[in-house]
Amino acid sequence: MSDKKELFHPSAEVIANATIKDYDSLYQRSIEDREGFWAEQANELEWYEPWDKVLDDSNKPFFKWFSGAKTNIVHNAIDRHLHNATRNKLAIIWESEAGEMCSYSYYALNREVSQMANTLKSMGVKKGDIVTIYMPQIPELVFAMLACAKIGAAHSVVYGGFSYEALAARIADANSHVLITADGGWRRGKPTNLKAIANEAMKRSPTIEVCITVKYNQLDVEMESERDFWYHDLKALPIASPKCETEVLDSEDMLFVLYTSGTTGKPKGMVHTHGGYSVYTATTHRMAFDIKPDDRWWCAADPGWITGHSYIVYAPLINGSTIMMYEGAPNYPYPNRWWQMVEKYGINVMYTSPTAIRGLMRFGDQWPKRHDLSSLRLLGSVGEPINPEAWRWFYDVIGGSRCPIIDTWWQTETGGFMICPLPITPLKPGSATKPFFGNEIGVVDDNGDEVPAGEEGKLVIKNPWPGMARTIMGDDQRYADLYWGDYGDKEYYKAGDSAKVDDDGYIWVIGRMDEVLKVSGYRLGTAEIESALVSHPLVSEAAAIGLPHELKGNAIHTYAILKEGVAGTNELAQELKAHVAAELGRIAQPEDVTFVDALPKTRSGKIMRRVLRARALGQDEGDLSTLEE
Ligand code: ATP
Ligand code: MG
DSSP, X not given: OOTTTOOBOOOHHHHHHOSOOOHHHHHHHHHHTHHHHHHHHHTTSOOSBOOSEEEEOTTTXXXXXXXXXXXXHHHHHTGGGGGSGGGGSEEEEEEOTTSOEEEEEHHHHHHHHHHHHHHHHHTTOXXXXXXXXXXXXXXXXXXXXXXXXXTTOEEEEOOTTOOHHHHHHHHHHHTOSEEEEESOOEETTXXXXXXXXXXXXXXXXXXXXXXXXXXXXXXXXXXXXXXXEEHHHHHTSGGGOSOOOOOOXXXXXXXXXXXXXXXXXXOOEEEEEHHHHHHXXXXXXXXXXXXXXXXXXXXXXXXXXXXHIIIIIIHHHHTTOEEEEEOSOTTSSSTTHHHHHHHHHTOSEEEEOHHHHHHHHTTOTHHHHTSOOTTOOEEEEOSSOOOHHHHHHIIIIITTTTSOEEEOBOOTTTSSOSBOOOTTSOBOTTOOBSBOTTOOEEEEOTTSOBOOTTOOEEEEEOSOOTTOOOEETTOHHHHHHHHSOSSTTSOOEEEEEEEEEOTTOOEEEEEEGGGOEEETTEEEOHHHHHHHXXXXXXXXXXXXXXEEETTTEEEEEEEEEEOTTOOOOHHHHHHHHHHHHHHHOGGGOOSEEEEOSOOOBBTTSOXXXXXXXXXXXXXXXXXXXXXXX
């Protein structure tokens, strides 16, 4: 582990521009008076009626935040901006894969969302319903989410790459009567056929009474009379008035259900609510990325994942930022597509994933070097531990060695960032650094006791926080069992990740708890071995798994994707094994290195090691609903 080898200090300019200049004192205050801290943050937002209690912990682990308060996330994301200059600011800039562009001011966003909200109402959607949304990354997807929230319905967004089986299963889970979809989108110049997939799903989904379809890619689609409506037809009717009152809700009313990525098993449907989620996402976004009034913010995820829910849609809108959205593939038609857009739109903050960075790094520096990326002020990463190799490329080549990288550790379950630096934090590539305000994070053994610095243990969160999921939809017991209650009266949230803390208190997430490689009594995280492999100049991606071994208990097996044009020879495999041993010690030397063209990944880009393991052992591969093709 590259503990202290490298420390990247923020420049004098970054420090001068930072709103929060002292992490330690604010952190101390935030954990000494957690409720006071969160009340202060909540007061940055508007509420219809104030809360009785900041934190209600009378029914653990089913915590409630800002209970008694009346709110609606849409009031803070849109309505309150209409009374000041933000009204005329761009809320969304969108570009299609083909290069068409459109934009919406906050004023225009309100009209669009209101029209869709009124349309949904006229279709019988009411408070408490869950509307399923299955769309490409077009502005209407954002309108649909906000429209549901505005009228007090919850949304369940199903990523627009999922199969009809996965969509049908989620519609059934949510008991949805209404589905919002589109004819299709674009991926690498080819049309995708969402409506056809939705039709297949609806054959298996008797609950759906109405399907609203947005016309986007002009694909010929089958429409069933009585059930199917084109959105542009509905929008032209008087029912779709652009004036719609925002429903006054309880802080704890459900905002959405969203499934985890399915990296370690069957996806879990996490429930989030209006009040606490608004406060948590807005505060984390504002502080970690030190959001400035003029920022153009690009979170290059898909709204179908938690990253998109929290940091494409809700947090940036609450903070009045301008959101960049791009529908297509990052390297279409050429590997400079993203950098071209950064230059074209003057993006200030870019937030993406290690998998995307590694993917673009493969094509070499010449692609970003063609563009002026000087508008960038900060970079961000989420989704997996970022290999130091990819970190340095992102930092030097994209950020011009000028922009701190905000590596954010969090989960669908946590709603927002839990561990992350601020712009002023000295950075160590591969570490998400320190807890976000209000959070006490531990790395513990089976008894819940802290392991010594440098040793591997279980990552836990020792306190409730406003953005926490409230439950797994329809399964309170599973929520309580899976995430809480292993450590007796220590009421810790179990993240399911494996981590280390170094001597400086920096937290290193190194893998999943059930993928820890136990070799001859040592415990290694998959990220450590994978990062060592990727640090070899010929390797672009790697995965490590443990397989049973007679003597060692477990043996490390690895898979590597080589850089473009490099041949995978026996000699290279030997060299890579020796390279890992040299980086991490002999104990970590892999048994073998298998060269592959691709690794099994979730559609959010995470390596599915359980699939590699199952294949190697000839076992059942388990739930593959989120596997990328
Ligand atoms: P499932 O829970 O269904 O197996 P998942 O855990 O991948 O899927 P998400 O909620 O999308 O579902 O991802 C959260 C996980 O992603 C974290 O538990 C962690 O393992 C990983 N992760 C996210 N951000 C980071 C980061 N910055 N550094 C290291 N790991 C990260
Ligand atoms: Mg998870």
